[in-house]
Amino acid sequence: MVTSSFDYHAPTSVAEAAELLTRFGDSAKLLAGGHSLVPMMKSRLAEPKVLIDLGRIESMAYIREADGGLAIGAMTKYVDLETSDLVKSKAPALAQAAGMIADPLVRNMGTIGGSLAHADPAADLPAVMLALGARLITSSTGGHRTIEADDFFVDLLTTGLRPDEILSEIAIPALLPRTGTAYAKFGNKASHFAIVGVAASVTLSPDGTCEAARVGVTGAGPKATRATETEALLNGHRLLHGDQIDEDVIEAAAARAGAGVDLQEDIHASAEYRAHLTTVFAKRVIREAVSRAK
Ligand SMILES: Cc1cc2nc3c(=O)[nH]c(=O)nc-3n(C[C@H](O)[C@H](O)[C@H](O)COP(=O)(O)OP(=O)(O)OC[C@H]3O[C@@H](n4cnc5c(N)ncnc54)[C@H](O)[C@@H]3O)c2cc1C
The missing domain is CATH 3.30.390.50 (CO dehydrogenase flavoprotein, C-terminal domain)
Structure with a gap:
């Protein structure tokens, strides 16, 4: 199956991606790991006129300790969550869940941000975000916004993200003792x-x-x-x-x-x-x- 034709943009910063998303509006789609979006495009369930590839934005892929918890860039791949000692110690359930997703091919390409923004009802990570009380941070030309995991998953394939927003970071609070x-x-x-x-x-x-x-x-x-x-x-x-x-x-x-x-x-x-x-x-x-x- 072949996708319909589209224009391709590969920004190198979140600000540039946000500007493109605002400029092209509903006709644009963000591309992360492509493991949900590309199959949808091939089956013509999605026919964006513009694809904004987040894959060249190196600053969107990171796992850092923050306030005793974790700050995770939305373009962080499952394989990095699964194998990170920091994630294993600060959020064991997240490393565990990432290691159970699909197969190595998907885990080497799929991203935490893509999974959460797609909100597939059968995806693993949304349940983990709810249990850990994660906060999802968005970026747009208007600035940043924080959405509690409890408010993020609205319905089937529907989240609290606005059309002009990029999910940029996932903040996992520090685990309390015991x-x-x-x-x-x-x-x-x-x-x-x-x-x-x-x-x-x-x-x-x-x-x-x-x-x-x-x-x-x-x-x-x-x-x-x-x-x-x-x-x-x-x-x-x-x-x-x-x-x-x-x-x-x-x-x-x-x-x-x-x-x-x-x-x-x-x-x-x-x-x-x-x-x-x-x-x-x-x-x-x-x-x-x-x-x-x-
Ligand atoms: C064979 C197969 C098996 C799978 N098995 C599992 C499984 O066991 N468990 C599981 O949880 N998942 C599974 N998946 C789904 C996989 O985890 C996808 O990778 C995930 O759903 C989407 O992540 P992605 O990075 O590939 O995003 P993409 O496919 O690139 O994007 C998905 C959607 O999110 C949007 N998006 C992406 N990034 C952002 C962002 N930063 N901000 C705002 N919007 C964004 C895109 O515009 C698109 O609408 C499987 C997929 C395949 C193909």
């Missing part, structure tokens, strides 16, 4: 896209009580969603007795992980099966996060 994070998914056997994926972040007090829990679910519904009922059933409850994990509390909380999700049915799974997987994977990641927190 915090564990984890991600797990039931992936499609061919593409590895999440049929259901769950990310969790759990902070424990010294006596093992849950001080803060955030749980993000992807794949199950049209957009990544916080499992707020699960979080409420964890918060304030003792999850550790000495070294012993309280399985009953975790199981009861995980059972509500699909509660706020508009469970989808498609050729890969029924809504009922997705509900079941959401519970199973929520239990698994909460347990793993608690183990890491201690």
Whole structure:
């Protein structure tokens, strides 16, 4: 399949890319790793007249420590998230999830910014952003804006980005002491896209009580969603007795992980099966996060 014809621009700075995006408006599309956009262009689901390739903007690819957490450039590739010691220590669930995306070919090209801006309902990283309480920073000719992860994923393939905005940085807050994070998914056997994926972040007090829990679910519904009922059933409850994990509390909380999700049915799974997987994977990641927190 061949794309329709388009003009190609390769800016070397974010400011130049933002100026091009403002100039060409709706007729333009940003190109990052191309692993969602190019297939859409080849199948004519997207027919931009202008392509603005972010690939030459070296200043958009970085992983830095910032305020005890992380600042990640939107053009950072999955392979760099997966293998970075800084990401492994500051946001273990993010390194874990990046390593589960597709295959080496996709991980060598796909970017964190492209994944989040595309907001595929089966993408892995949106759930992790929700669990980690990430902030997404945009750039445009008008300046910068910060969008909380909770407000970013609006609907199927729809985000809080304005048409003139470039997602430029992802800020991951510092983990509090005794915090564990984890991600797990039931992936499609061919593409590895999440049929259901769950990310969790759990902070424990010294006596093992849950001080803060955030749980993000992807794949199950049209957009990544916080499992707020699960979080409420964890918060304030003792999850550790000495070294012993309280399985009953975790199981009861995980059972509500699909509660706020508009469970989808498609050729890969029924809504009922997705509900079941959401519970199973929520239990698994909460347990793993608690183990890491201690
Ligand atoms: C075979 C295959 C298997 C896959 N399996 C998985 C999987 O298991 N898990 C998973 O999560 N994903 C999977 N993907 C999707 C992959 O992760 C894509 O890379 C990702 O969805 C898009 O990232 P990209 O960098 O390729 O963006 P692109 O395809 O270049 O862009 C995607 C969209 O985001 C916009 N965009 C890109 N960057 C920005 C930015 N900085 N600011 C604003 N808008 C921007 C583009 O204009 C476009 O609309 C798979 C893809 C393929 C082809």
